[in-house]
Amino acid sequence: MVPQARDSDILILGAGGAGLFAALHAHKAAPELGITVAVKGLLGKCGCTRMVQGGYNVALAAEDSVERHFMDTIEGGKWLPDQELAWKLVTLAIERIHELENELGCFFDRNPDGTIHQKAFAGQSFDRTVHKGDLTGIEIMNRLAEQVWARRIQRLEEHRAVELIKTADGDAIAGVLFIDMRTGDYLFVRARAVLLATGGGPTMYRYHTPSGDKTCDGLAMALRVGLALRDMEMVQFHPTGLLAGAHTRMTGTVLEEGLRGAGGFLLGGNKERFMPAYDAKAERATRDVVSRAMFTEMRKGNTTPHGGLYISMGHLGPERVRREFKGMVERCADCGFDLAGGLVEVVPTAHYMMGGVEFAADCTTVLPGLFVAGEDSGGVHGANRLGGNGVANSTVFGAVAGDSMARFIKKEKFREPDRRAIDAAIARCERPLSAPSGDLEALRERLYDTMWERVGILREAGGLSQALAELDALDAELARTGVIDTTRAFNLSWHDWLNLQSLVAVSRAITQAAAARQESRGAHYRGDFPHTGALETSAYTSIRADGTVTMKPVAFTRVRPGQTLLKHAA
Numbered sequence: 001m002v003p004q005a006r007d008s009d010i011l012i013l014g015a016g017g018a019g020l021f022a023a024l025h026a027h028k029a030a031p032e033l034g035i036t037v038a039v040k041g042l043l044g045k046c047g048c049t050r051m052v053q054g055g056y057n058v059a060l061a062a063e064d065s066v067e068r069h070f071m072d073t074i075e076g077g078k079w080l081p082d083q084e085l086a087w088k089l090v091t092l093a094i095e096r097i098h099e100l101e102n103e104l105g106c107f108f109d110r111n112p113d114g115t116i117h118q119k120a121f122a123g124q125s126f127d128r129t130v131h132k133g134d135l136t137g138i139e140i141m142n143r144l145a146e147q148v149w150a151r152r153i154q155r156l157e158e159h160r161a162v163e164l165i166k167t168a169d170g171d172a173i174a175g176v177l178f179i180d181m182r183t184g185d186y187l188f189v190r191a192r193a194v195l196l197a198t199g200g201g202p203t204m205y206r207y208h209t210p211s212g213d214k215t216c217d218g219l220a221m222a223l224r225v226g227l228a229l230r231d232m233e234m235v236q237f238h239p240t241g242l243l244a245g246a247h248t249r250m251t252g253t254v255l256e257e258g259l260r261g262a263g264g265f266l267l268g269g270n271k272e273r274f275m276p277a278y279d280a281k282a283e284r285a286t287r288d289v290v291s292r293a294m295f296t297e298m299r300k301g302n303t304t305p306h307g308g309l310y311i312s313m314g315h316l317g318p319e320r321v322r323r324e325f326k327g328m329v330e331r332c333a334d335c336g337f338d339l340a341g342g343l344v345e346v347v348p349t350a351h352y353m354m355g356g357v358e359f360a361a362d363c364t365t366v367l368p369g370l371f372v373a374g375e376d377s378g379g380v381h382g383a384n385r386l387g388g389n390g391v392a393n394s395t396v397f398g399a400v401a402g403d404s405m406a407r408f409i410k411k412e413k414f415r416e417p418d419r420r421a422i423d424a425a426i427a428r429c430e431r432p433l434s435a436p437s438g439d440l441e442a443l444r445e446r447l448y449d450t451m452w453e454r455v456g457i458l459r460e461a462g463g464l465s466q467a468l469a470e471l472d473a474l475d476a477e478l479a480r481t482g483v484i485d486t487t488r489a490f491n492l493s494w495h496d497w498l499n500l501q502s503l504v505a506v507s508r509a510i511t512q513a514a515a516a517r518q519e520s521r522g523a524h525y526r527g528d529f530p531h532t533g534a535l536e537t538s539a540y541t542s543i544r545a546d547g548t549v550t551m552k553p554v555a556f557t558r559v560r561p562g563q564t565l566l567k568h569a570a
């Protein structure tokens with residue numbers, strides 16, 4: 001099958017905060033360039049940047065400092081973040097928030113004196129989270145999308161990237177192969193620079209928060225093209241996902257952290273509090289501690305009718321709860337729960353992947369011409385992401401990538417793709433259209449069970465090796481399984497098959513990295529290795545498609561464990 005073809009100087013995969021910022025910055029740097037944003041959904045309407053509720057961390061206040069934001073990020077990440085990436089994050093977040101307000105038109109909440117309001121978020125030593133009520137992501141995405149629409153930037157909507165294609169000698173990237181989801185046709189876009197910004201997304205877990213368009217396609221493509229992923233064992237779980245039964249997509253969606261912050265109680269199926277037995281801060285302990293305690297209670301069988309736990313707010317006064325958590329009260333009511341006065345069933349839910357493609361502070365990767373930004377990248381957050389550092393990450397590094405790509409292509413020509421790689425990718429994608437049809441839903445359920453039970457909040461060697469065997473079996477079974485409907489246009493079963501293939505490949509990387517880290521750190525907890533290793537010799541995992549995991553030492557380029565950049569504390 002011969003794909004259609006076109007050229008674009010710069011090709012951006014993904015239209016979240018990272019992808020759109022990259023497009024705007026590249027266009028500003030060189031308006032004459034042909035820039036294309038390709039996205040699995042509709043531009044501005046998909047991905048997780050739109051779902052940001054809490055807000056954006058940035059050191060704006062006079063009493064705060066980039067050093068303080070940096071130290072919170074490094075300590076929160078348990079000394080695993082790449083310090084140059086973290087430094088870039090905290091320093092450039094200030095520029096980005098001013099750009100969002102003053103150039104792109106975002107309105108953020110303000111104090112009576114006109115300064116930007118910044119609220120408290122867990123794990124931070126200062127109230128530095130900029131927000132627009134609890135709909136910050138919608139404000140950011142709407143303004144970014146408008147600005148992209150207003151410029152000469154090409155859009156390929158409902159185009160799914162399926163393979164990164166190198167040159168025949170493998171020295172650089174030549175372009176990307178897509179499926180046009182509206183027709184089912186293949187399209188090859190040749191590009192001088194490509195940005196991977198498809199947003200990761202741990203949707204291989206039974207309960208998860210990210211949008212359904214995110215199925216780790218970018219990470220799976222990166223593995224296949226030979227890149228290494230770092231910190232893949234680090235998957236963050238949010239303690240309070242709504243649990244409303246299997247019939248609704250609302251299950252897994254987040255009930256915000258502020259509920260516990262305000263004094264909400266978590267109760268077992270026996271309707272008694274259990275958190276005080278696990279941590280002195282009880283429900284206000286960090287996300288990883290609370291999620292672990294909840295999972296332990298669930299394993300003991302102390303569960304609600306749907307197999308989770310309860311959150312209870314009524315003791316704070318139903319009126320106060322209705323006033324302070326209007327959105328959450330309404331979300332719960334939609335699912336038949338009374339948050340203000342009754343009990344709501346909750347479960348820990350997979351929220352964010354700290355791991356991703358290894359990259360440098362200018363967003364380059366080891367493959368010339370390929371750049372990465374946002375949740376597809378690894379190394380900014382280490383073992384834990386602070387709430388509010390996710391959207392800062394995608395916008396900061398999206399902008400850096402746009403600037404870098406515009407600079408890079410000044411001396412770069414279009415390169416010829418490896419035709420055999422295109423043919424092989426098409427053959428892989430075509431497989432389910434000719435294989436005997438099977439039950440994809442059953443395969444998905446097995447993936448959910450495996451990742452949730454064995455590679456989730458609590459891990460140990462035996463479970464991880466069982467998971468690996470099960471993932472190998474799932475991969476083989478998926479390869480033999482076809483889809484019933486073989487029409488090409490908007491064939492959601494076909495795309496489901498491709499989603500599952502990406503998820504299984506990346507699940508394997510998570511499992512192998514989790515097996516290699518024989519200690520407990522941040523989001524990664526090993527029941528058989530419960531202690532944090534020595535911080536001085538911290539190392540991160542780097543994994544390749546063949547499953548080889550290398551432990552690489554973290555370079556403490558700015559501060560060493562036990563030290564601080566804060567003058568008053570030194």
Ligand SMILES: Cc1cc2nc3c(=O)[nH]c(=O)nc-3n(C[C@H](O)[C@H](O)[C@H](O)COP(=O)(O)OP(=O)(O)OC[C@H]3O[C@@H](n4cnc5c(N)ncnc54)[C@H](O)[C@@H]3O)c2cc1C
Nearest residue numbers: 014016018040047048049054055161199374375388390391
């Ligand atoms: C419910 C929720 C609440 C959150 N709240 C906060 C918060 O308060 N503060 C914070 O800092 N962070 C928060 N986060 C995290 C934050 O949303 C992400 O870290 C960040 O927005 C990711 O940006 P991104 O551009 O990398 O990816 P996304 O915004 O997710 O965009 C990814 C894009 O890639 C596209 N894509 C995927 N696969 C393909 C493919 N194969 N081909 C083409 N396109 C593809 C998608 O359609 C999408 O357009 C939250 C996340 C969730 C899920």
